[in-house]
Amino acid sequence: MFIAAMIGVLITMLMALVRALSGPTVFDRILAVNMFGTKTVLFIAVLGFLSGRPEFLDLALVYVLINFIGTIAILKFVRFGKVETA
Amino acid sequence: MSDALGLYNYWIAIFLMMVGFYNVIASGNLVKKLIGLSIFQTSVFLLYITMGKVKDGTAPILGDGYDTFSNPLPHVLILTAIVVGIATTAVGLALVVRIQEHFGTIEEDELIAQEDSP
Amino acid sequence: MIHVVDMTLLAFLALVAIAVTRMTNLFATSVLTGVYSLLMACIFTVLDAVDVAFTEAAVGAGISTVLFLATLSLTTQREKPQRSPNWKALCVALLTGGALVYGTFDMPHFGDPQAPVHQHVGPHYIGVSPTQIGVPNMVTSVLASYRGYDTLGETAVIFTACMAVLLLLQHEKRRDEQSTVEKKPDKEAMEHAIILRVQSKFFIPLILLFGLYVQFHGDFGPGGGFQAGVIFAAGIILYSLVNGLDKARQIIPPNVLHGLVAFGLLLYAGTGLASLFMDGNFLQYRALAEEATHGEHIGILLIELGVGITVATVMTSMFFSFSGRRRS
Amino acid sequence: MDLIVYYASWALLLCGAFLCAIGGLGILRLPDFYSRQHAAGITDTLGSAFVLIGLMLQSGFSLNAAKLVMILIFLILTSPVATHAIAQAARQSGLEPKVVAEEDEA
Numbered sequence: 001m002f003i004a005a006m007i008g009v010l011i012t013m014l015m016a017l018v019r020a021l022s023g024p025t026v027f028d029r030i031l032a033v034n035m036f037g038t039k040t041v042l043f044i045a046v047l048g049f050l051s052g053r054p055e056f057l058d059l060a061l062v063y064v065l066i067n068f069i070g071t072i073a074i075l076k077f078v079r080f081g082k083v084e085t086a
Numbered sequence: 087m088s089d090a091l092g093l094y095n096y097w098i099a100i101f102l103m104m105v106g107f108y109n110v111i112a113s114g115n116l117v118k119k120l121i122g123l124s125i126f127q128t129s130v131f132l133l134y135i136t137m138g139k140v141k142d143g144t145a146p147i148l149g150d151g152y153d154t155f156s157n158p159l160p161h162v163l164i165l166t167a168i169v170v171g172i173a174t175t176a177v178g179l180a181l182v183v184r185i186q187e188h189f190g191t192i193e194e195d196e197l198i199a200q201e202d203s204p
Numbered sequence: 205m206i207h208v209v210d211m212t213l214l215a216f217l218a219l220v221a222i223a224v225t226r227m228t229n230l231f232a233t234s235v236l237t238g239v240y241s242l243l244m245a246c247i248f249t250v251l252d253a254v255d256v257a258f259t260e261a262a263v264g265a266g267i268s269t270v271l272f273l274a275t276l277s278l279t280t281q282r283e284k285p286q287r288s289p290n291w292k293a294l295c296v297a298l299l300t301g302g303a304l305v306y307g308t309f310d311m312p313h314f315g316d317p318q319a320p321v322h323q324h325v326g327p328h329y330i331g332v333s334p335t336q337i338g339v340p341n342m343v344t345s346v347l348a349s350y351r352g353y354d355t356l357g358e359t360a361v362i363f364t365a366c367m368a369v370l371l372l373l374q375h376e377k378r379r380d381e382q383s384t385v386e387k388k389p390d391k392e393a394m395e396h397a398i399i400l401r402v403q404s405k406f407f408i409p410l411i412l413l414f415g416l417y418v419q420f421h422g423d424f425g426p427g428g429g430f431q432a433g434v435i436f437a438a439g440i441i442l443y444s445l446v447n448g449l450d451k452a453r454q455i456i457p458p459n460v461l462h463g464l465v466a467f468g469l470l471l472y473a474g475t476g477l478a479s480l481f482m483d484g485n486f487l488q489y490r491a492l493a494e495e496a497t498h499g500e501h502i503g504i505l506l507i508e509l510g511v512g513i514t515v516a517t518v519m520t521s522m523f524f525s526f527s528g529r530r531r532s
Numbered sequence: 533m534d535l536i537v538y539y540a541s542w543a544l545l546l547c548g549a550f551l552c553a554i555g556g557l558g559i560l561r562l563p564d565f566y567s568r569q570h571a572a573g574i575t576d577t578l579g580s581a582f583v584l585i586g587l588m589l590q591s592g593f594s595l596n597a598a599k600l601v602m603i604l605i606f607l608i609l610t611s612p613v614a615t616h617a618i619a620q621a622a623r624q625s626g627l628e629p630k631v632v633a634e635e636d637e638a
Contacts, residue, residue, distance in 0.1 A: 071618070100301055148340040179274075
C-alpha cells in the first residue's frame with residue numbers, strides 16, 4: 001500500500017520536474033517547483049512508513065517551511081528584479 | 087538487484103561531479119561557475135553519504151528494536167561541510183557582486199579583455 | 205524497494221544537473237538548483253542520513269537559492285550564450301570521469317557492511333556512544349563531543365566567511381544612502397500581497413518556534429545547532445522578504461547581529477575553556493558536572509546553542525548585506 | 533474496528549496517490565499557466581491531505597500522528613498562499629490567459 005502511494009508520488013514528482021525543466025514561462029517553472037516541493041514533503045512522509053521507521057517527520061516539516069520561503073523569495077525577485085518572464 | 091547495480095550510486099556521484107566540473111571550466115559566467123561548483127560539492131556529499139549506508143541499517147538514532155545503524159561519521163562530516171559550503175559560496179557570490187560593480191560584467195572573456203586593454 | 209526509489213531519485217538528479225548545464229537563463233538555473241537540493245535531501249533521507257537531509261533541505265533549497273537570487277538581482281540574469289559545447293572542456297570532463305569510474309570497480313558495493321569505512325571508528329562510536337555520552341542521536345554525540353574540535357573549527361570557518369562577506373559588501377554604495385535621495389516608502393515591502401502578509405504573521409512565529417524545537421530536540425532526533433540556526437535565519441529572511449529590509453533591520457539592528465555572530469563562537473570556545481578549568485581537557489564536557497553523562501549533556505547543549513546562534517546570525521547578516529546592496 | 537481503519541487508510545492513500553498523479557498529468561498536459569494552476573491545486577491540497585490522513589490512520593494515536601497533523605496544517609497554511617502569490621505575480625507581470633474556444637463559438 002505504501003508502495004502504491006510512493007509510486008504515485010514519484011510519478012507526480014517526475015511530471016512536475018518535466019514541467020519545471022521545460023517552462024515555457026518563468027511562472028510555469030515556479031509553479032512546478034512549488035508543487036515539486038510539496039511532493040517531496042509527501043515523499044518523506046511516505047518513505048518513513050515504507051522503510052518502517054516513521055519517526056523522522058520533522059524533516060517533512062522543514063521541507064514545507066523551506067519550500068514556502070523559497071517560493072516567496074523567487075516571487076519577490078520576479079517582482080523587483082525585472083526578470084524576463086518568457 | 088543490489089549486487090548487479092552495486093556501484094550505481096558512485097557512478098551518479100561521478101556523473102554529477104563531472105557536470106559540475108564541466109560548468110566550472112567551460113562556462114564563462116562567474117555565477118554559473120559557482121552553480122557548477124555547488125553541484126560538484128553536493129556530488130562529494132552524495133559520495134560520502136553513500137559510503138556510510140549499511141544494508142538493512144537505519145538512521146543512527148537509538149530507538150527500540152533497531153540495532154543495525156548506518157555509519158554516523160560521514161553524516162557528521164557532511165553535515166558541517168554543507169553549512170561551511172554555503173558560507174564559502176556566499177563569499178564567492180560577494181566577490182562576484184564586487185566584480186560586477188567594478189568591471190560592469192561577470193563574463194570571463196570580457197573581464198580578460200578589459201584587463202588587457204587598460 | 206528502497207533501492208528502486210534511490211535509483212529513481214538519482215536519475216532525476218542527473219536530469220536536473222544536465223538541464224542546469226544547458227540553460228543560459230541564470231534565473232531559471234537558480235530556481236532549478238533549489239529543486240536539485242530538495243532531491244539531494246530526499247536521497248540523503250533514503251540513505252539514512254536524516255540529519256544531513258535536514259541541513260541540505262534548509263541550506264540548499266532555502267538559503268542558497270535566496271543568496272543566488274540576490275546576487276543575480278545585483279548582476280545579470282542571462283549568461284552569454286556559447287556557440288557550441290566547449291569540446292576541450294567536455295573531453296577533460298569525460299576523461300576524468302572515465303578514470304574515476306574505472307576507480308569505482310574496486311570500491312565496496314553499495315551498503316556492504318564489510319566495507320573498510322565500517323571497520324574502524326564508526327562501529328566504535330556506535331558501540332560506546334549510548335553509554336559514554338548518553339544521547340540517543342549518535343550524529344549529535346559524534347558532532348558535539350567526539351569530534352568537538354572539528355565542529356569548533358567549522359564554526360570558526362563560518363564566522364570567518366561571514367566576516368569576509370561583510371567586508372566585501374558592507375561599505376560604501378549602500379542602499380541607505382541612496383534611499384535618502386529617492387525615498388519611496390517601503391517599495392521593497394510586499395504591500396499589495398495582503399494574503400501573504402496576514403499569513404506570514406501567523407507563520408513566522410511558527411517557524412521560529414519550530415527552530416527552537418529543532419535546536420533543543422537535537423539530542424533525541426534529527427536536528428541540532430546547524431539546522432536550527434538555518435531555520436531561524438529562514439524565518440527572519442521570510443520576514444524581511446514580506447515586510448521589507450528596513451523593518452527587519454529595525455527589529456534586529458546590525459550591531460546586535462554582528463555581536464551575536466561572535467557570541468556564538470565565544471560560547472562554544474568558552475565551554476571548552478570552562479571544561480579546561482574544571483580539571484578536564486579542552487572540550488572534555490564530562491568535567492562540567494559530577495556525573496560524566498550529565499556533564500556531556502550540559503556541554504552538548506551549550507555548544508549546540510553556540511553553533512545555533514552563530515549559524516543563524518551569520519546567515520541573516522549575509523542575507524542582509526546581499527539584499528542591502530544597491531544595483532549599480 | 534481495526535479492520536475498518538486499515539481499509540480506510542488504504543483507500544485514502546490510494547486516492548491521494550491517484551489525485552497526485554492526476555495533478556501531475558494536468559501540470560504536464562494543460563495548455564497554459566492559469567489552467568495548470570488548477571492541477572497544482574489538486575495535488576497540493578486534496579492529494580496531500582488524503583495521503584497524510586491515510587498515514588495518520590496508519591500510525592494510530594501517537595506522536596507521529598501529531599507530527600502529521602502539524603505537517604498538514606503547515607501545508608494548508610502555505611501551499612494555497614504560495615499558489616495565490618504565483619498567480620498574482622503572473623497577472624501583474626502581464627501574462628494573459630489563453631482563451632481560444634470562446635471566440636470561435638461566439
